[in-house]
Amino acid sequence: MASESGSASGFAAGLASQNGAQARADASRPYYAPVGNEESVFKAAYRQGLSIVLKGPTGCGKTRFVEAMAHDLGRPLITVACHDDLTTADLVGRYLLRGDETVWVDGPLTRAVREGAICYLDEVVEARQDTTVVLHPLADYRRQLPIERLGVTLDAAPGFGLVVSYNPGYQSVLKDLKDSTRQRMVAIEFGFPAADLEESIVAHEAGVDTATAAALVRFGQAIRRLETGGLREVASTRVLIAAGLLTAEGLSLGEAARAAVAGPLTDDASVSRGLVEMIDVYLDQQARPGD
Known part of the structure; x- marks a missing residue:
């Protein structure tokens, strides 16, 4: 019935x-x-x-x-x-x-x-x-x-x-x-999309330019290649979009990635330091949006 x-x-x-x-x-x-x-x-x-x-x-x-x-x-x-x-x-x-x-x-x-x-x-x-x-x-x-x-x-x-x-x-x-x-x-x-597709997704969802989206995706892919037991999850498309949204509010890519990617991914101090070092390499050279 x-x-x-x-x-x-x-x-x-x-x-x-x-x-x-x-x-x-x-x-x-x-x-x-x-x-x-x-x-x-x-x-x-x-x-x-x-x-x-x-x-x-x-x-x-x-x-x-x-x-x-x-x-x-x-x-x-x-x-x-x-x-x-x-x-x-x-x-x-x-x-x-x-x-x-x-x-x-x-x-x-x-x-x-x-x-x-x-x-x-x-x-x-x-x-x-x-x-x-x-x-x-x-x-x-x-x-x-x-x-x-x-x-x-x-x-x-x-x-x-x-x-x-x-x-x-x-x-x-x-x-x-x-x-x-x-x-x-x-x-x-399901898996994470190819780099070019993920860039277009991040750009669309976060409302950022293609250069910003590409930088975030490169950083996310670098995290996914890490071989460490300290990360239960890798950087998802979702956290990359969140970082993009923060940059749309004026934060630098490094600031956005620390808050939206590194922080949510781990509480392990040594792993967190490693992620911050990666941010310095991949993102901190990027200018703030509009600079």
């Missing part, structure tokens, strides 16, 4: 609308620059009712990618940031007291199933494995969500999609996606 949701026909009609309307729709699309064939794989999997797992490092664009795909497919997007304390009830729903009554309140996963939305579980392996098991009947051919507390099983409404993400390079073996979950999904691998 599942409530009916609006079909995607409105979006299809939008695709066939006049050029002016299409231009306005394109303008509202979340900015995402494709690296490979990830967009076509995602849309093919979605059209076939297949669930999707996105694998890749922090800050490489997985969330923005899902936002862009939801826009292209004309579906609402419900995002859940997973964490250690996430329970099945947090996803599915629970009874709550409202005044003198006890009422059932749907969780985000149930809302997506009823409404035909795309449900995106970000960093899914952070949730307990007994919580993620609830995804199994949704992720395979059944496309169903059992709600034991209500004694019902919901069929996913047309348009529903399940997308999860995680960073396999960060999580330990104790925090991994169960094989029984993984094999129900189509996998899309």
